[in-house]
Amino acid sequence: xxxxxxxxxxxxxxxxxxFVLYSVGPIIWMLLSSLRSKVEFFNIxxxxxxKQFTFINYILxxxxxxxxxFLLNSVYVTIGTIFTSVLVSTLAAYSLTRFNYRGRNLFTxxxxxxxxxxxxxxxxxxxxxxxxAGLANKLTGLIxxxxxxxLPYCIWMMRAFFRSIPIExxxxxxxxxxxxxxxxxxxxxxxxxPGVISTTVFIFIFVWNxxxxxxxxxxxxxxxxxxxxxxxxxxxxxxxxxxxxxxSVIVSIPALIIFLLTQKSLIKGxxxxxxxx
Amino acid sequence: MLQKKDNIMGxxxxxxxxxxxxxxxxxPLINAAYLSFRSQLxxxxxxxxxxxxNYIETLQDKEFWNALSLSIIWTxxxxxxxxxxxxxxxxxxxxxxxxxxxxxxxxxLPFFMPTISVTLMWRWLLNENYGIFNYILMQLNIIxxxxxxxxxxxxxxxxxxxxxxxxxxxxxxINILARLQTIPLELYEAAEIDGASKWSQFRYITLPEIKxxxxxxxxxxxxxxxxxxxxxxxxxxxxxxxxxxxxxxxxYKSAFKAMRLGKGAADAMVTLLIITIFIILYMRITGKxxxxxx
Numbered sequence: 001x002x003x004x005x006x007x008x009x010x011x012x013x014x015x016x017x018x019f020v021l022y023s024v025g026p027i028i029w030m031l032l033s034s035l036r037s038k039v040e041f042f043n044i045x046x047x048x049x050x051k052q053f054t055f056i057n058y059i060l061x062x063x064x065x066x067x068x069x070f071l072l073n074s075v076y077v078t079i080g081t082i083f084t085s086v087l088v089s090t091l092a093a094y095s096l097t098r099f100n101y102r103g104r105n106l107f108t109x110x111x112x113x114x115x116x117x118x119x120x121x122x123x124x125x126x127x128x129x130x131x132x133a134g135l136a137n138k139l140t141g142l143i144x145x146x147x148x149x150x151l152p153y154c155i156w157m158m159r160a161f162f163r164s165i166p167i168e169x170x171x172x173x174x175x176x177x178x179x180x181x182x183x184x185x186x187x188x189x190x191x192x193x194p195g196v197i198s199t200t201v202f203i204f205i206f207v208w209n210x211x212x213x214x215x216x217x218x219x220x221x222x223x224x225x226x227x228x229x230x231x232x233x234x235x236x237x238x239x240x241x242x243x244x245x246x247x248s249v250i251v252s253i254p255a256l257i258i259f260l261l262t263q264k265s266l267i268k269g270x271x272x273x274x275x276x277x
Numbered sequence: 278m279l280q281k282k283d284n285i286m287g288x289x290x291x292x293x294x295x296x297x298x299x300x301x302x303x304x305p306l307i308n309a310a311y312l313s314f315r316s317q318l319x320x321x322x323x324x325x326x327x328x329x330x331n332y333i334e335t336l337q338d339k340e341f342w343n344a345l346s347l348s349i350i351w352t353x354x355x356x357x358x359x360x361x362x363x364x365x366x367x368x369x370x371x372x373x374x375x376x377x378x379x380x381x382x383x384x385x386l387p388f389f390m391p392t393i394s395v396t397l398m399w400r401w402l403l404n405e406n407y408g409i410f411n412y413i414l415m416q417l418n419i420i421x422x423x424x425x426x427x428x429x430x431x432x433x434x435x436x437x438x439x440x441x442x443x444x445x446x447x448x449x450x451i452n453i454l455a456r457l458q459t460i461p462l463e464l465y466e467a468a469e470i471d472g473a474s475k476w477s478q479f480r481y482i483t484l485p486e487i488k489x490x491x492x493x494x495x496x497x498x499x500x501x502x503x504x505x506x507x508x509x510x511x512x513x514x515x516x517x518x519x520x521x522x523x524x525x526x527x528x529y530k531s532a533f534k535a536m537r538l539g540k541g542a543a544d545a546m547v548t549l550l551i552i553t554i555f556i557i558l559y560m561r562i563t564g565k566x567x568x569x570x571x
Contacts, residue, residue, distance in 0.1 A: 012369075012372070012374070013374070015369055016369055016370075016374070016380055019366050019369065019380075019384055020380055020383045020384060022443070023383055023384045023385075023386055023387055023443075023447075024383050024386055026387075026395075026398060026399070026402055026443070027386060027387070027390065027395075027398070029398075029402065029409055030394075030398040030401065030402075033401065041407060042406075042407050043407075045412060045416075046407065046409055046412055087293075088293045088294050088297060089294065091290040091291070091293060091294065092290065092291050092293070092294035092295075094290055095287045095288070095289075095290035095291040096291065098287065099284050099286070099287025099288070099290075100284060100287075101284045101287060101288060107291070107295070109560065110298070111298070112560065113556055113560070114298065114302045116500050116504075116552070116556045116559070117302075117306075117504075117549070117552075118503075118504035118506070118525055118528075118545070118548060118549070118552060119504070119506070120504070120506050120525040120528045120529055120545065120548075121306075121309060121528070121545040121546075121548065121549055122302065122305050122306075122309075123529075123532075124309055124312065124528075124532050124538055124541050124542050124545060125304075125305035125306070125308035125309045125312065125542075126301070126305050128308070128312075128538065129304075129305065129308070132322070144301060145301070147297060147301060148297070148298075148301030148302055148305075151294065151297055151298065151301075152298065152302070155294060180286060205389070208391045209391055209392040209393075209507070210392075210507075211392060211393065211507035211510065211511065212506055212507055212510065212529070215510065216533060226393065227391070227392065227393040227507075230393050230397060231393060231397065231511055234397075234400070241401060244397050244400075244401070245397075245398075245401065248391075248393065248394035248397050248398055249394070251391050251393070251394055252390050252391055252394045255389055255390060255391050256386070256389065256390070258389075259382075259385075259386075259389040260382070263382060263385075
């Protein structure tokens with residue numbers, strides 16, 4: 001449809017500009033705010049561009065707080081979740097698409113259903129489980145919980161990718177006498193690599209966003225992941241904006257890099273009936 | 278040929294996933310159901326059976342009905358707005374223009390920022406005294422005095438809905454845009470020749486084409502918005518009063534603030550019942566197309 005020709009180009013570009021500003025304006029404001037000294041935060045009227053650009057908030061964040069520890073914890077949990085979920089879901093998806101046994105469809109449908117369950121429903125029994133297993137306040141416990149939340153969708157997504165790979169290659173290799181595992185690792189997984197990447201990105205975004213389990217499972221300050229760590233800078237008495245703003249910007253950077261790198265294929269993959277939320 | 282053989286081996290490949298899902302989802306679900314019939318405080322390792330008492334309490338509780346209606350308003354309002362905004366943006370971004378790739382990427386940004394960053398960012402923007410938002414509104418003479426957007430019960434829920442719309446509209450844009458790109462241009466050219474107006478082109482070509490995807494997107498967004506809890510916990514904690522206490526927030530508070538795991542589990546089971554209806558609806562609708570496509 002071509003309303004560009006219809007309405008005036010100026011009006012069209014104005015509409016686009018409004019949408020773009022609405023989307024990124026707040027983010028740019030956060031970035032600009034983080035680059036000014038604490039004194040300038042509370043200027044009335046606010047200065048649009050900082051009078052003096054400074055990285056002092058970032059320096060203080062790294063020097064005065066446990067932020068690096070929060071980041072490391074998050075990275076650790078992300079890697080642990082990605083490693084387990086990708087491996088297990090790849091095997092499962094291969095099994096679901098290349099073998100015939102009863103209960104296959106039930107398992108697939110259950111995966112989708114499990115993905116849509118509210119996290120707040122699972123957090124009660126999983127918390128009890130973690131306490132009994134001695135995994136509360138341990139990053140391993142958090143990884144297990146994140147696997148529970150990620151794995152169903154990973155299976156669902158990997159299965160879709162495996163289904164799109166023609167089986168003829170494998171049959172040829174099979175005839176040539178290659179074993180199952182060799183076929184899987186030498187033929188199927190390389191072809192399903194886009195799926196593995198999508199799954200990895202999905203888990204990364206998930207862990208980078210997750211707040212509820214991190215809040216409930218972790219109690220000691222040094223074990224926190226950054227979502228809870230950053231939010232703890234909002235205290236009853238004071239809000240440490242200098243840490244909050246700089247920290248929020250820093251944790252956004254990896255997310256944005258991954259978004260830029262994978263944007264095209266993500267949009268394609270999700271457009272084809274993919275889901276995430 | 279390959280498919281029929283060695284099914285035992287196939288099952289071995291599935292085994293790790295089966296174990297993990299049973300241990301981490303099926304068992305917890307059963308456990309939650311079991312808990313909902315018990316009275317168990319968070320620091321107790323064992324509770325005791327109290328039958329339906331939790332459920333009766335939940336259904337007689339004004340807070341529960343308040344939470345349910347807030348959940349419905351939150352879901353319906355934010356999904357409608359996300360769809361309207363998302364579809365309009367997708368239509369704009371589907372046009373051919375200079376800087377289109379950049380504009381597309383920028384419009385999708387809110388969806389890809391970490392939750393904690395954007396929620397704390399909005400806390401900063403909406404700050405009563407130093408927030409840019411109040412400042413702009415006052416400059417434009419829309420308001421006379423700064424408003425405490427997140428701490429006043431008149432505004433807190435509304436603010437959260439607006440933040441939710443801002444963050445999640447890109448999901449609609451992504452999906453609609455992908456679908457728009459597959460509509461053959463010839464359809465519009467033919468309509469153009471027949472002298473059809475822009476509106477009737479949208480009404481009779483675009484809308485029927487995107488209808489399927491739109492329905493799926495609406496259901497998905499509905500499910501995801503309904504279960505949203507992090508934004509609430511970070512920004513208002515369900516308050517002030519219980520003006521932003523949706524069902525997931527209520528569950529969290531019953532279980533971890535009031536420390537009554539049993540009551541929280543009962544609240545959760547009722548919520549599960551509601552959301553399952555929509556999940557089944559979603560599966561019914563997509564089930565057919567999934568079979569065809571993949």
